[in-house]
Amino acid sequence: MSDLRRVCARLLCAWLFVVCHTGVGAAEPPAKQKFAKDMVLIGDAVCTKCHDESEAYPVLAIGKTRHGVVADSRTPGCTSCHGDSEDHASSKSDKSRPKPDISYRDMKSGVPADQRVDGELDYALTPVAERNRACLNCHQGGQQMFWRGSTHATRDVACTSCHQVHTDHDRVRDTDEQTEVCFACHKEQRAQLHRPSHHPVLEGQMGCSDCHNPHGSAGPKQLKRDSVNETCYACHMEKRGPFVHNHQPVTEDCTICHNAHGTIVANLLKYRPPYLCQECHSHTSHPSQLPGLPNARSTSSREMGSVARGCLNCHTNIHGGNSTQNSATAGRFRR
Ligand code: HEC
Ligand code: HEC
Ligand code: HEC
Ligand code: HEC
Ligand code: HEC
Ligand code: HEC
Ligand code: HEC
Ligand code: HEC
Ligand code: HEC
Ligand code: HEC
Structure with missing residues (x-):
């Protein structure tokens, strides 16, 4: 046996020794x-x-x-x-x-x-x-x-x-079935979503998780964004503005007037106008008028806040207006 061969044989033995006593042996299943x-x-x-x-x-x-x-x-x-x-x-x-x-x-x-x-x-x-x-x-x-x-x-x-x-x-991640998982604990929201005016959640067009992160968030009420309004703007961008004339409650919190889940008044409104508006505007003149149809032919503006869409017949841009007309009424959300 030449020296070279002997060295090779020893190396082989050493390698086998190492392998047998470490890795391979341990990997053998019990x-x-x-x-x-x-x-x-x-x-x-x-x-x-x-x-x-x-x-x-x-x-x-x-x-x-x-x-x-x-x-x-x-x-x-x-x-x-x-x-x-x-x-x-x-x-x-x-x-x-x-x-x-x-x-x-x-x-x-x-x-x-x-x-x-x-x-x-x-x-x-x-x-x-x-x-x-x-x-x-x-x-x-x-x-x-x-x-x-x-x-x-x-x-x-x-x-x-x-x-x-x-x-x-996983039902909770299926928009069609998610509501049933949430409703198991949230009966009140189930009732709200069954009201005549509601976000199309039961119709399967959106899920609770389009507005909420049920794992928690930095915003209130486990909302996905940092505030109520930011959450709404995600889909209703046109309400973000910027407007020349802002309506204070709108920029503050959409849920002052709306219930996001559902209501009995059209447009997810919490109350029917004029009552909705009179929660805040009842101190002066026409904003404080009681609702009721005129009972005679009249040119009086006494009941003008009360017919049909009420206040909204004239104040059409209730979320904010961009009228640049130079008049006292420009800021009244009428155009
Ligand atoms: C020797 C058989 C056996 C082995 C091995 C075994 N299990 Fe079980 N396991 C059972 C039996 C029997 C039950 C009771 C069945 C029942 O009533 O549903 C059970 C029930 C369970 C349950 C349901 C009960 C509960 O409280 O959630 C889980 C989970 C479970 N085993 C997990 C495991 C896991 C994980 C392993 C491996 C680490 C394992 N089992 C290994 C026999 C075994
Ligand atoms: C990602 C986490 C996870 C892994 C991985 C996992 N399990 Fe489970 N297992 C669960 C959860 C959570 C449940 C409760 C039922 C459910 O949510 O689906 C469950 C339920 C079970 C049950 C039945 C319990 C009952 O109520 O009867 C058995 C048995 C079980 N697992 C065994 C196993 C075995 C065996 C493995 C590996 C093949 C395994 N699990 C892997 C999370 C896990
Ligand atoms: C050992 C790590 C591990 C554990 C423990 C574990 N998960 Fe996961 N989970 C994963 C990985 C990896 C993915 C793949 C998603 C990804 O790519 O990030 C995943 C995905 C998921 C998904 C998304 C599935 C999908 O189809 O996209 C859900 C939901 C989930 N896990 C829930 C759970 C729940 C609930 C438990 C406890 C019962 C759990 N996981 C425990 C590692 C884990
Ligand atoms: C109240 C119900 C609820 C609870 C509790 C909940 N999840 Fe989820 N989870 C959801 C919903 C809904 C989605 C789908 C979100 C979406 O589509 O945007 C989801 C998605 C996920 C996903 C996949 C999306 C991702 O993040 O990659 C993982 C992972 C997950 N959840 C893990 C967990 C773990 C871990 C816990 C507990 C610490 C948990 N969830 C608790 C409802 C829940
Ligand atoms: C196992 C019961 C359970 C399930 C399922 C559940 N929740 Fe809840 N959730 C609670 C409890 C308990 C609270 C605490 C407030 C309360 O009592 O209503 C809560 C609170 C909330 C809140 C209010 C958070 C806050 O900070 O006030 C939101 C939003 C919410 N859940 C959304 C969801 C959504 C979305 C789902 C379905 C994806 C869901 N929950 C499923 C038990 C549950
Ligand atoms: C369009 C957005 C939107 C959708 C969709 C939505 N929510 Fe909400 N949710 C909100 C907002 C905004 C609030 C906080 C203001 C409020 O209480 O009205 C809220 C509040 C809540 C609260 C807390 C109520 C309280 O009084 O503390 C719960 C619980 C809740 N949602 C559950 C759900 C469940 C369950 C679903 C799906 C069935 C759902 N939400 C779908 C926007 C939404
Ligand atoms: C994930 C998208 C999404 C988010 C987020 C969202 N909405 Fe909506 N919203 C919709 C859809 C879809 C409709 C139905 C539009 C239709 O039927 O034409 C709708 C309709 C409405 C309506 C009119 C309802 C009616 O009866 O016609 C109001 C008011 C409304 N949303 C307010 C809000 C408020 C307030 C928020 C925040 C709390 C919000 N939305 C967040 C998608 C969203
Ligand atoms: C001061 C009360 C009030 C506040 C606050 C408010 N809204 Fe409205 N919103 C209304 C009224 C009133 C209507 C019905 C308008 C009509 O009949 O012309 C309406 C209708 C809507 C509609 C459906 C019709 C349309 O104009 O697209 C959407 C969507 C809507 N609001 C979203 C929002 C969002 C998003 C916010 C928060 C940024 C918000 N609202 C804040 C009073 C309000
Ligand atoms: C939560 C309270 C609140 C509700 C509800 C509310 N508003 Fe306002 N509104 C305000 C505040 C605050 C201002 C700013 C007042 C100011 O600048 O002097 C304002 C301003 C206005 C102005 C402009 C007044 C001016 O002097 O320029 C009009 C018009 C108006 N609101 C109409 C409405 C109508 C119509 C509704 C019902 C759809 C309504 N508001 C609901 C709080 C409210
Ligand atoms: C027929 C159209 C019309 C209707 C309906 C109407 N307004 Fe007005 N409103 C106006 C005009 C025009 C002005 C500006 C002139 C002025 O200051 O009197 C105005 C001004 C206002 C102002 C600011 C000045 C003030 O008097 O405080 C508020 C607030 C207001 N309206 C709220 C309401 C509310 C609330 C209703 C429903 C109860 C309503 N308006 C119904 C036309 C209308």
Whole structure:
């Protein structure tokens, strides 16, 4: 054997030694997993050897969702959401099997406590904050940025009160079905949206989430933008102006006159004019007139605020006017 060959042989031995005692050996799956293969997520075999397609609950459907894109290194495994759950997975008996570390069973996915069959999952639920933390581990930025401190978070609403993850049809993100998810807790808004004048939400043209970010926001009432008006301007740009003559309540807050969900008065108005206007304008002359039809032929202007569209017959540009006429009436939103 030449020197060169001997060196090569030694190097080979050394390499084999290193390989056998480190990487490759460790990557060999533990005995239990040798028989079970991953089904949809990396490392899921430890769970899917029991929770497979034979289960009534569609556990494996998660493979068809964004959480099932195994090529994406950010993709969760079963344990990212349910915790390691070692005691649960290794228990020999279904009777005494402890619950998984994080259980999302709630009124939507599970059976209410008082309707459960004897002994069926009669353990306590994982507290909401702990459940949400599992999701927040990966979803802290973007739309979820203001979750902490949001009304939903402080009122103990769970991510999974709205979201379903073991299905590629997450109802809350489907404009047609989202309202039903929200209405489960928001009866008042359901009633408002059924009123004669309403935003076309029930018609499926827009969702609650066109105005609200249910994960919280920097604005009031979990509105998507920083203020009520900014939220409205997103679709009603023409109301933003700038106008030569501004009507103070309009620039302040659209909901002084409108209810964004629905009302019984046309144009989502909270009250019928002239009453709407008289909430603020009742101190002088014609703005304070009582409504009522003239009961005789008359040229008097006494009842001029009251017929049909009332005040709006003359003050047509109630959201702001651009008249540059040099007259005392130019600023009265009449053109
Ligand atoms: C040895 C079999 C077995 C293994 C392994 C196993 N489970 Fe379970 N699991 C069960 C049984 C049995 C139930 C109860 C079934 C029922 O009543 O719905 C259950 C119920 C569950 C539930 C529903 C109950 C709840 O509180 O939400 C979840 C979630 C769950 N397992 C997750 C997991 C996860 C995650 C793993 C892997 C870490 C795992 N399981 C491994 C047998 C197993
Ligand atoms: C992204 C987080 C997430 C991942 C990943 C995940 N789950 Fe779930 N799992 C949930 C949530 C949330 C629920 C509650 C029902 C729902 O919202 O769909 C649930 C429900 C379940 C249930 C049924 C609970 C019941 O009420 O009967 C089982 C069983 C379960 N998961 C097992 C698994 C297994 C096995 C894996 C891996 C293949 C897995 N989960 C991966 C979040 C997750
Ligand atoms: C280990 C990280 C991880 C965990 C834990 C996790 N997710 Fe995700 N989630 C992701 C990734 C990655 C995506 C893909 C979206 C993307 O590209 O940003 C995603 C997407 C989503 C989407 C959008 C799906 C779509 O079709 O666009 C929703 C909704 C969601 N997750 C909810 C949840 C909820 C609820 C939980 C807790 C039960 C949770 N996630 C836990 C990583 C995670
Ligand atoms: C009150 C209902 C509700 C709750 C609670 C909720 N979501 Fe959402 N989520 C939605 C709606 C509605 C959308 C769709 C938003 C849209 O289309 O603009 C959404 C979209 C998402 C998306 C996909 C869009 C994106 O941001 O990339 C993710 C991820 C998500 N939610 C995660 C979470 C997590 C994590 C939690 C808990 C911390 C949570 N959600 C709590 C209603 C909710
Ligand atoms: C599990 C119940 C639940 C669900 C589902 C739910 N909410 Fe809520 N929401 C609440 C609670 C509780 C409050 C606190 C105020 C209250 O009691 O009405 C709240 C408050 C709000 C507020 C007022 C925020 C504030 O700062 O005052 C808005 C807006 C809202 N929810 C929108 C939604 C939308 C949009 C959906 C559907 C995508 C939804 N909610 C689904 C429980 C829920
Ligand atoms: C066109 C925009 C818009 C749409 C669509 C919309 N909202 Fe609102 N919502 C608002 C505005 C603006 C406010 C705050 C002013 C107010 O209370 O009238 C609000 C307030 C709320 C509040 C808090 C009420 C209070 O008194 O604190 C809840 C709850 C709410 N919305 C739920 C919903 C739900 C659920 C949906 C879908 C069914 C929905 N909203 C659709 C604009 C909208
Ligand atoms: C996502 C887009 C969107 C946002 C945001 C929005 N709207 Fe609308 N708005 C619409 C649509 C669509 C209609 C229906 C138009 C139609 O039927 O011709 C409408 C109609 C209206 C109407 C007339 C209703 C009627 O009976 O004809 C009023 C008033 C109104 N919106 C006020 C508001 C206010 C106030 C806000 C802010 C709180 C707001 N909108 C935010 C889309 C939006
Ligand atoms: C001072 C009360 C008042 C305020 C504040 C107000 N509006 Fe109006 N709005 C009205 C009245 C009155 C009508 C009906 C107009 C008519 O019949 O000609 C109306 C009608 C509308 C309409 C439907 C008809 C049209 O002109 O397109 C939209 C959209 C609208 N308002 C959006 C808004 C937005 C957006 C804001 C906030 C920037 C706002 N309104 C603030 C009183 C108000
Ligand atoms: C929330 C209170 C409020 C409501 C409701 C309201 N306004 Fe005003 N309006 C004001 C304020 C404040 C001014 C500015 C007064 C000033 O500059 O002296 C104003 C100004 C006006 C002016 C111009 C007055 C001037 O001296 O130039 C007219 C015209 C007017 N409003 C008509 C209406 C009509 C019509 C309605 C009903 C559709 C209405 N307003 C509803 C608060 C309101
Ligand atoms: C027939 C047309 C007409 C109708 C209807 C009308 N106005 Fe006027 N309004 C005017 C004219 C013209 C002016 C400017 C001349 C003036 O100052 O008297 C004016 C001025 C005003 C002013 C500012 C001066 C003041 O008197 O305070 C307010 C506020 C006002 N109108 C509110 C209303 C309200 C509220 C209604 C409904 C109850 C209404 N107007 C109905 C034509 C009308």
